[in-house]
Amino acid sequence: MTEQLRTRLRDAADGHTSGIQVPDLLHRAQVSKRRHRYAAGGATVLAAAVLVGGAMGARAALPENPDDTAPASPQPRAEESKWVVMDSANEKRVNDANIGVVRRIIDADNQYVVGKPSASCCGGGSESGEIGASLYFVWQHPGVPQSADPHARPIVQVSIANGWGGTLAECGSKPDDGNQCREVELPGGVVAKMIGTKGDDEHASYAYKQPDGTVIQLSMGMQYGGDAPKFRPDWDTEATYDWGISDRQIAAVLTAEELDPPLKQVRVVPGMSATDAKRALLQALGDDAATYRHKSGTDDDGTKLEGTFAGGGTLSVDLDEMTADLVPADGCQPDEPAVCEERTVDGQTVTTWSVLNQDPGNFQLVLVEGEQRRVYLSYYLPAGGQGALTLDELAQIAADAGWQR
């Protein structure tokens, strides 16, 4: 009977006296009301302060007195930007190019690679916005009989990601419990992360972060399917682990600047509207996006889309199937680590938060309570990095009427 549940809920909530003081609350409400007026009128000034003065470091603050602010300038139209979709055709082209680069380095004489290399996309730690693709080379060791089971053959895997989160767990994607790699120095002064020892383990893996943030990981000995049989003990040990890949070749793969993360990227190029940007985002994200859900488990009904930008940052779009007649915005609470403002874009109230100095990086949140849908953007930036999108562009995307159809 649910009556027992009612009783226990009542019991659990009893015995506490609220500490809310109504006079204090009224004062806060009055201050909030004044700030709200200020935020709506002075949004442009504040946005400029956030983007220029406070960018990625300083924490700006809302003025206490709206009379102290400079007059608001007219709301500028967001500068047009052009987005290029990394669609499946482009993805294949980049994958093929990457495979060619790696193959020329590790098997120029076609001694080891069996069959046609393959590629997959996109694994890794999407929670941190870092996703990676992998290239697979089925490997034939000299002197070792080839297994009849294609899933039991050794492979060389090269992962290309836009951050450590997109790499294999051992060297970065699970820093709490998976970062077991040690540093090794390879020819040319290349200091890489490494796990396993070539020659005494079935698994050796090297990872390296290039200056532009691309992380390359080269692993040897992994087998298709993950649960494939391990190397047969009757194989000749020395021959089995003679991969034929020298440390110099490993360093060359890790530092190859031609390797690009061939992900579902959306690239920002001058000249395209916010509407096209939204289309590009949806197109780039494809069918996978429609089924993506919050990993935090806090929203059972929302749909989440996510895209990673070559210019920096990861944009997530959450759509809730809710009509909205609540007052917009969660309010700008002084104890929150965010600079908050409201603006009007194409007749819609857009609330933005700029959150700085967070771990792992900075992020900006944009909310529109539309008539049909609630649009909530989360734009994560790499720590200390500049994003590809400005706050104006984010506001334009969130306010796009297309989300409400």
Place this chain on the structure above:
Amino acid sequence: MTRSYDADFAAFATAAIPGLSKSAYLICGDWHRAEDAVQEALIKVYRAWPRVERRESLLAYTRRATVRVLIDGSRRPWRRETSTDDLPVRLVADETGGIDDRDEIVRALATLTPRRRACIVLRYFADLSIAETAETLRCAEGTVKRQTSDALRALRDQLDIELTETR
């Protein structure tokens, strides 16, 4: 905002705070966060006071704002919530079992997602109907039924009480 509005708001807030705070506590499991949410919701109500008064029940509006603050707050990256067995404040066991019971029910609620938790609290603590709960959570009645059913099933597994969904 006139002085009359302020007085009306203060009177409304005084009456609404105890019940809203309890509901909020059961949803989030933390009195401090619950009261923060209630205050944040009431501040929103103050800002929208004229509009709200004309439109619907003030209490329903404020309850919806409170729940929204709690659920939205759990989605903010700097305050992301995950279901957990550990509550922010651990209560000390007593010999009568009363505190243990209170701890147990709140601990069990904490294992649910915020929306499911809200369904349980709104339906069985605030005594809202399915339609009112759906209105509060801004979702379909079918969603409330499904989430309530799922939540009851989860609670049944954890609590030593018999639970069946009532309409």
